[in-house]
Amino acid sequence: MKVFLTGGRGMVGRAIREHAGARGHQIVAPTSDELDLTDRPAVMAALAAERPDLVIHAAGRVGGIQANIAHPAAFLTENMDMGLNVVMGARAAGVTQLLNLGSSCMYPHDAPNPLAEESLGHGALEPTNEGYGLAKLAVARLCSFVAREQPELVYRTLIPCNLYGLHDKFDPKVSHLLPAIIRKIHEANTRGDDTVEIWGDGTARREFMFAADLADAVWYMAARIGTLPDCLNIGPGHDHSINDYYAEAARVIGWEGTFTHDLSRPAGMRRKLMSVERQKALGWAPATSLADGIAQTYAHFLDRVERGEA
Incomplete structure (x- = not known):
């Protein structure tokens, strides 16, 4: 075509x-x-x-x-x-x-x-x-x-x-949640920070x-x-809490600090999980696990940092 x-x-x-x-x-x-x-x-x-x-x-x-x-x-x-x-x-x-x-x-x-x-x-x-x-x-x-x-x-x-994923936007002014988390934890790890702040209580699910x-x-x-x-x-048809995404990104990156929560910040909807019944009926499902996806995205981010593009 x-x-x-x-x-x-x-x-x-x-x-x-x-x-x-x-x-x-x-x-x-x-x-x-x-x-x-x-x-x-x-x-x-x-x-x-x-x-x-x-x-x-x-x-x-x-x-x-x-x-x-x-x-x-x-x-x-x-x-x-x-x-x-x-x-x-x-x-x-x-x-x-x-x-x-x-x-x-x-x-x-x-x-x-x-x-x-x-x-x-x-x-x-x-x-x-x-x-x-x-x-x-x-x-x-x-x-x-x-x-x-x-x-x-x-x-x-x-x-x-x-x-x-790859080619995502990592600038916190415009980025979505996961690339923003990756960059935040990477910078904390690079600086040797002991804590990373999460907006809201981290229990909202995405x-x-x-x-x-x-x-x-x-x-x-x-x-x-x-x-x-x-x-x-x-979509995958299952979700995780914001705290879970931070924890998984920290594991992939190798940062071992602790998280704090700013309860004055907006956190958006409490949950946003989509039904995938129609998708399943058509015989399709995503293949990439969260851990593998974050690892690939972080490797891409590091490559951009090395080239001075992140």
């Missing part, structure tokens, strides 16, 4: 391109310098010119809790613009297959865990990342509307849990998946896109 991939230079996009499933396909992955996804005429022209068999929309403005709290308007508008432009551009170009990557932030703040796809759109979102969640929910809805109006257009949304496993799911589901529901959760 000819595949038009957005976000091809990001963590998820690079994992998709580097996966064995990409072999044999022609991957068109313009950089942000080559194509501004917030520019609708440019996006529509690019898709009309390329006329791909499949669009994978993996681009987005992403960041951790600090970035989302600081810039909610940007997270809403930029992700909304990118998603709407890609979907409508694909529709106008007659692209028959599209996989849109959503986020577990699309789920209501008070939805029961595990989060089932039927809960989408039925409640207020988590305030700390509401802008991002609203944008992702709107784009997923648009995919459903397009497919409803034109059944020959198979536009589906995959909703991954929290991700980490579900994380190695980005290479999401790439595996993308190619697996792309081959079965006609059998997919409108929205499909992708």
Whole structure:
């Protein structure tokens, strides 16, 4: 197939391109310098010119809790613009297959865990990342509307849990939880610090998946896109506490200090575990354990530190 991939230079996009499933396909992955996804005429022209068999929309403005709290308007508008432009551009170009990557932030703040796809759109979102969640929910809805109006257009949304992995962002101003933990503990270990601070009491629970496993799911589901529901959760189906993630990263890195907790800091939702019943029915599950994923990510981080890029 000819595949038009957005976000091809990001963590998820690079994992998709580097996966064995990409072999044999022609991957068109313009950089942000080559194509501004917030520019609708440019996006529509690019898709009309390329006329791909499949669009994978993996681009987005992403960041951790600090970035989302600081810039909610940007997270809403930029992700909304990118998603709407890609979907409508694909529709106008007659692209028959599209996989849109959503986020577990699309789920209501008070939805029961595990989060089932039927809960989408039925409640207020988590305030700390509401802008991002609203944008992702709107784009997923648009995919459903397009497919409803034109059944020959198979536009589906995959909703991954929290991700980490190679090519992640480790800057604490923009990073998600696990890369931020890795960097924090690495620096504590390097300095010889005895303690590391955790925001909140550390009992909030999160579900994380190695980005290479999401790439595996993308190619697996792309081959079965006609059998997919409108929205499909992708994840391991089990979670860990924030304290557990810190402890596992400390074990991998070799830091033997103790943790303290700042109870004045925001910790987000108490739990965010997704239901993977639909995913299981399609015969897919992630293969990378938490320990192996953290070890691979830390090795990648050390390589970037050595090159002066972290």
